[in-house]
Amino acid sequence: MSEILLNVHVVMFSLREEALHVLLTPAEGRTWGLPHAQVQATESLEDAAARAFAGQIDKRQAHLEQLYTYGDPERDPRWRLVSVVYFALVPTNAQQASGKMRWFRVDKLPPLAYDHASITAYALRRLRYKLEYSAVGFQLLPSEFTLSELQHMYEIILGEKLDKRNFRRRILGSGIIEETPHQRGGEGRPARLYRYRPDAVAEVKVRRLFP
Amino acid sequence: MSEILLNVHVVMFSLREEALHVLLTPAEGRTWGLPHAQVQATESLEDAAARAFAGQIDKRQAHLEQLYTYGDPERDPRWRLVSVVYFALVPTNAQQASGKMRWFRVDKLPPLAYDHASITAYALRRLRYKLEYSAVGFQLLPSEFTLSELQHMYEIILGEKLDKRNFRRRILGSGIIEETPHQRGGEGRPARLYRYRPDAVAEVKVRRLFP
DNA sequence: AGAATAGTGTCTCTCAGACATTATTTG
DNA sequence: CAAATAATGTCTGAGAGACACTATTCT
Secondary structure, eight states, rough: OTEEEEEOOOOOOOOOEEEOOOOOEOSSTEEEEEOEEEEETTTTTHHHHHHHHTBBBBBGGEEEEEEEEEETTTTTSEEEEEEEEEEOOTTTTTOOSSSSOOHHHHHHHHOOTHHHHHHHHHHHHHHHHHHSSSSSGGSSOOSSSEHHHHHHHHHHHHOOOHOOOOOOOHHTTTTOOEEEEEEEEESSSOEEEEEHHHHHHOOOOOSSSSO | TTTTEEEEEEEEEEEEEETTEEEEEEEEEOOOOOOEEEOOOOOOHHHHHHTTTTTTOOGGEEEEEEEEOOOOSSSOOOEEEEEEEEEEEOOTTTTTTOOOOOOOTSSSOOOOOHHHHHHHHHHHHHHHHHHHHSSSSGGGSSSSEHHHHHHHHHHHHHHSSOOOHHHHHHHHHTTTTTEEEEEOSSSSEEEEEEEETTOOOOHHHOSSSSO
């Protein structure tokens, strides 16, 4: 299809300074946009997505997942552009190189180019939704974390306070995390560190809606 | 991207003769494949998807939803083919033209070309999953239906028997359907007809898994 | 009247949600 | 010993799941 341009775009999320952030790159004029790459004939879509943020984030630390493909003929005034959009989560402590890209709080985004604002909004909606019924959230945390950190992560993304005792009862009862022998010290009583168990059934059964 | 071919494929489901069926079209050799179309520079992806089954099914009767984009360089030995795959549901009584395409029971599929078997399997998994937490199932039924027909649809797709009283209690309690003044006669006591209420909150809250 | 299908109510048990105090460490 | 954070248990109410009989129509 000589007249159709095929790109990938990436909506990358990370927790920084107690808030959810998105990685953006400078775009036309004073606007910002999602990191992107043109798909090469010999690479997979996922490899293209990894190229979009190469030099900024180590791809081995990123959890990548396909989000949606945008292909409306009106979305870019210059070309017929079809974009496969990926959704990425990186842990708080992920290594980061310097460059033109910057992290922005999702509640304080700069003006975004083209349809990137609606794509970002959709990705955020999906992140919140997936957080509730899958175990993706752990991709935003370092490999060992305290229960308070885990609860905090949920609270930031879902935007609501959770009850500490109920939270612990449910998260431990689900078997999705396990204790490590380590503790994290600091001010106050040290907290036990836990780790995520990828082998645990992440396909937990959700209560059905209708039948 | 002159070397990349952009297609759409459609996995279309319908209930026929008490079983879930998929629409297939003859492919290379003795195999069958998913209906497809090449994306034109001026049409939307969804329009291209509708073209894929034009002449067979009236597109106004089909519920179309984007499923996933497949773009592995190895998936077609002849070209670098990227396919945006749509998922379609049509009601049992949808008009159907004649042509080369045929309906096959999902549990008795013929040999499928390329990666179409895994795409179909994924679409089926998604259909079962979505059926449990959204209202898509109604797209497989005519606009008015009895509670027995509705329950039957769920049983066929989920592959398990459901309790009649619990089913009615929950489905009516959810407010997702409403009575019509009509009845359907036949053998035995006539049944009241219901209709789907698209305005009812289909975004019903699912019980959270973790937090 | 018999066959076929539609329609209806109760009990139990699990689990979500609300809620406050004690334990351990550091400065 | 004061400040800070971690860790822990109980009660109540809602709803999922199991279960069997009556009602209406047709032939």
